[in-house]
Amino acid sequence: MSRPILEVRGLAVTYGGAVEALRGIDLTVERGHVVALLGSNGAGKTTLLRALSGTLRLHRARVDAGTITYDGTDITRAETARTVAAGLVQVPEGRRIFTRLTVEENLRAGGLGTRDRAAREAAHARVLELFPVLAQRRHQRAGLLSGGEQQMLAIGRGLxxxxxxxxxxxxSLGLAPRVIGQIGEVVREIHAQGTSVLLVEQNAAMALGVADEAFVLDVGRVSLAGPAAELAQSDAVQRLYLGHGSEHGAGAPDAAEPARPRRTLSRWTA
Ligand SMILES: Nc1ncnc2c1ncn2[C@@H]1O[C@H](COP(=O)(O)OP(=O)(O)O)[C@@H](O)[C@H]1O
Ligand SMILES: [Mg+2]
Incomplete structure (x- = not known):
């Protein structure tokens, strides 16, 4: 097997030199795979992505221990410009599109770091093909798009x-179920075109439906890891993330349930 596109080993991150947000994180993304990263609010999912994309310092955080290896190169504490140039690209939480610019201008902003003009034009064509709605609305202000379309634009800008x-x-945050299904389809298509994806989600059903492997973060640690299809069948994930057998019915990750049962699946405990 070829080497993984991403390997995280023993990663620890703290905010402001005090608040420990991640401890002993081990996570692998095989080349060409979709990996889901699940976990409740505050589990540390965004913090892990910040560590990978070299944006921790913008949030007064730092890597305290461990290593991040991307495509065989150590990128622990690397500058964002370097990792983006190497093809490690983050689409941030909350979309963050430029609402006063047009759809086209937002997309062009995503390609600014790419010096190769032919590659940039190929990426642009690929994005318009993947998102026909963005092609139709190219010259409209991005702020006029629906929430789902804005998320498509954020993904398109990343591509x-x-x-x-x-x-x-x-x-999928804040989107209607039908639109969440479309986001899942988009992830599938991006994957089919050969791009590896690390998908952070609270919507476990959608994420496990498109992922090859999945990891569950629980208060800064990996509590479960394994093939996505197996995790979807596990009692712990069903109860806590898929809304089956929960006393609270909704199965929301924040349901006021004790966190203890999460570690019952010892075989997948990292
Ligand atoms: N900028 C920050 N400063 C201090 N603590 C933070 C900051 N951002 C996140 N945290 C803390 O780090 C932990 C993980 O947060 P986060 O990575 O945002 O979780 P998630 O994305 O899983 O909801 C939480 O305890 C959160 O309060
Ligand atoms: Mg987050």
Whole structure:
């Protein structure tokens, strides 16, 4: 097997030199795979993506221990410009598109770091093909798009940088079920075109439906890891994330249930 596109070993991250957000994180993304990263609010999912994309310092955080290896190169504490140029691209939480610019201008902004003009134009064509709605609305202001369309634009802007590994931070957040299904389809298509994806989600059903492997973060640690299909069948994930057998019915990750039962699946405990 070829070497993994991403290997995280023993990663620890703290905010402000005090608040420990991640401890002993081990996580692998095989080349060409979609990996889901699940976990409740505050579990550390965004922090892990910040560590991967070299943006921790913007949030007064730092890597305290461990290593991040991307495509065989150590990128622990690397500058963002370097990792983006190497094809590690993050689509941040909360979309962060430029609402006063047009759809086209937002997309072009995503390609600014790409010097190769032909590669940039190929990425642009690929994005318009993947998202016909963005092609139709190219000259409209991005602020006029629906929430789902804005998320498509945020993903499209990320694709403009020509990623080898795309990091998506909760793309389904706040979207209607039908639109969440479309986001899942988009992830499938991006994967089918050869891009590896690390998909952070609270929507476990969607994420496990498109992922090859999955990891569950629980208060800064990996509590479960394994093939996505197996995790979807596990009691712990069913109860806590898929809304089956929960006393609270909704199965929301924040349901006021004790966190203890999460570690019952010892075989997958990292
Ligand atoms: N900028 C920050 N400063 C201090 N603590 C933070 C900051 N961002 C996140 N944290 C803390 O780090 C932990 C993980 O947060 P986060 O990575 O945002 O979780 P998730 O994305 O899984 O919801 C939480 O305890 C959160 O309060
Ligand atoms: Mg988050």
């Amino acid at each position: 403009m940088a020509g990623p080898q590994l795309l990091l998506l931070d909760e793309p």
